[in-house]
Amino acid sequence: MILSFLSAGCVLAAMGWIVFRRPALALIFLFVLFAFAWRLVSTFYIDSFGPVASEQLERSIGPGISVVPLAISQGLVIAAMLLSFHPRRLRELAFRDQSPVAALTPSGHFKLSDLAYWAALSFVLALWIELFVVGSIPLFVAIERTDYLAHYAGPLHQRLIEWGPMLAFQFGVFFAMPALRAESFDRRFGALFVSLLAYLFLVGHRFSSFYAYSTFFLIPLGAVLLQKQVRGLSVRELLPGRTLRYFSLAAGACALLVVVAISYSYLVVRSADQVGTKLSERILVQQGEMWWMTYERIFLRGDWDIALAFDRLFVDPFDPTRNSTMQFLMELALPVSRAHFILAQGAAYTGGWPEVFFELGGPVGGFVLVALSAVAFSEFMFLIVRCFVQERFVTCLFLTPILFTLSINIVSGMVNSFIQLTFVVKIVAAMLAYVTEEQWRSRLLSTAVRTSDSLQAPATR
Amino acid sequence: MLPGDQYLGGLLMFFLDATRRHLLVIVIGPLVAMLIAFAFAKYLPPTYAGQGNVRMGRVDGAEAFSLQAAVSRVNSQAFKQSLLDALNASAAESGRVSEGAVESLSARAETSDTMSLAARAAAAKDILRIVQLTVKLLNEEQERIQAPLVADINAQLASIDANIASLREMRESLSSLTKAVSESQSGDAASAALRGVWLSELISRNEQRLAEARAERYRQTVRLSPRQTYPVRILDEVVVSPTPISPRPLRITFFAGGIALVAAFIYALIREGARRA
Structure with a gap:
């Protein structure tokens, strides 16, 4: 109990420190930190108040010290994050590359943000039109969002579900882009984002979509904050009272939307009887139950099979088009026929990271794999923040799908996406975009330097 | 503010210039890599x-x-x-x-x-x-x-x-x-x-x-x-399976060709950047 409390407390304290002392970093990693904190609290609850009944697993779980390896794994990610975003690297990032690309590029007919805005506006408008053409609005006719997606939704809605968080990230990029040059935020993208949230509310989404979309939208904002802080500006200077009030209002409205959506879903759509029990199960048990099963199997019983895990994750999963990690964990935790029945309905349980690495590496090798995944993720986050701060928007665009894949990996342990051909194509495209943008910017800069040298030379002569 | 047409157009033209100037490397490099990979795949034991x-x-x-x-x-x-x-x-x-x-x-x-x-x-x-x-x-x-x-x-x-x-x-x-x-x-x-x-x-x-x-x-x-x-x-x-599931010479050949193609493009882009500088 004391060990569990200490380990969970240390990680939560580190997260609190990041939130108050490095708020920019907290915004950039909000998607991950929130998921981590939730799972940690849930696992601590199972450890300390167990045995607790798990409705989904149809058994009792806990007590134990399962939170200790989970806290160490999360601690490794936090350490990697702090190292990747070390103040020395950030100073280099903020002051080294000061090439004024906008000043060196010849003036054109339209701005990059205008192009992005009109493209995004067309999509969002088409999405709303599609919703009204389909006719059945899930919120008003009490349809589950999964049923709407499977039976009613049009092609644009399907694309939104696949690419939504990435679109939200791009909205965030263009929303925050002017702030890099001390201009005010581009509110057009803020409005598009709000309309997207309203759309999600109408089509029956509850917490997870609002959480994913909002945290991806906030990443560029965190990057701007980081740049300003490194350059010596305070949070108050970047976000003056009025702007901060607007952001607080938006956050409050978003929270209210989530509360209404969840209440409506449980009370009207599902007509649940014991709402309190369901919610406590959802909040305190379901987040940590799959980790507890992995902990029991690997750490307590010493039962793991790397070859089997590799086979089920990469070679022969139940449904190779979805996250194979949770499919495998469910096959291990439940009678196989029941696990397959649930998976065939399109549902899956919560969790997956760091379970997948312990299934692949055992109780010791698992920590090594967790550390590797933590370093890869934090370095990638540094890369994407660097590209945004240095206004490499084309690279940023091509890195977005990889950002999504890595974020999903660190939250739900999805690893089979890394062996898909599409992922390889995304990596190659991002590499080519990065090299092209880097070389083209170098050329612009060197041409500008040569021109200014040749202009200065006759004057000195 | 970044001019969209100039920024995207500039990047695209740079990419096309690099491709045009190093077309030989971009075409020949992957072909050679594919030939080597194909020959190598033929010697791998079947499974x-x-x-x-x-x-x-x-x-x-x-x-x-x-x-x-x-x-x-x-x-x-x-x-x-x-x-x-x-x-x-x-x-x-x-x-x-x-x-x-x-x-x-x-x-x-x-x-x-x-x-x-x-x-x-x-x-x-x-x-x-x-x-x-x-x-x-x-x-x-x-x-x-x-x-x-x-x-x-x-x-x-x-x-x-x-x-x-x-x-x-x-x-x-x-x-x-x-x-x-x-x-x-x-x-x-x-x-x-x-x-x-x-x-x-x-x-x-x-x-x-x-x-x-x-x-x-x-x-x-x-x-x-x-x-x-x-x-x-x-x-x-x-x-x-009547035929071996591995090695698959065609798959290995195209994979090697793909890697070589990416490497050739990166080489062309870096050379193009250095040339202009």
């Missing part, structure tokens, strides 16, 4: 994949172990080690099977009483041996677990057989006694009739017990009949 469906065995209609337990058992390292030992023991007659082939063995539940066994090996016959030996080992385990039950049923059968034999002897004695009574010429007709009735009652009861014993024997025999008791067995023929 075949095979799969067979196996039905779990039963004794007296009951499983020795559940399907899920059997799947876990086959996937366990301990079972694979036993399999490898058994394969090595018979290596003199059938040749060695690689450890990797045994490691590749995996089982998964298919229906309520069948599972599929899949394996990869350098030769199709190795896959057949792996699957057959897996079934043999499972049968041995089933026999070990169910041996007391089978022994119990066999003991019951032996006891019933002995009972039937004694009842048959009894029938013989009774019929000879009946014959003797009917042949005897004693004067007391009433006593002879009484003896006759008594003997026919005994014969009838003997026949009834004999019939019951035979029915009981049938019931016990059915418990071990092929309908109720059968070993673990392969349902259909083990299907082995």
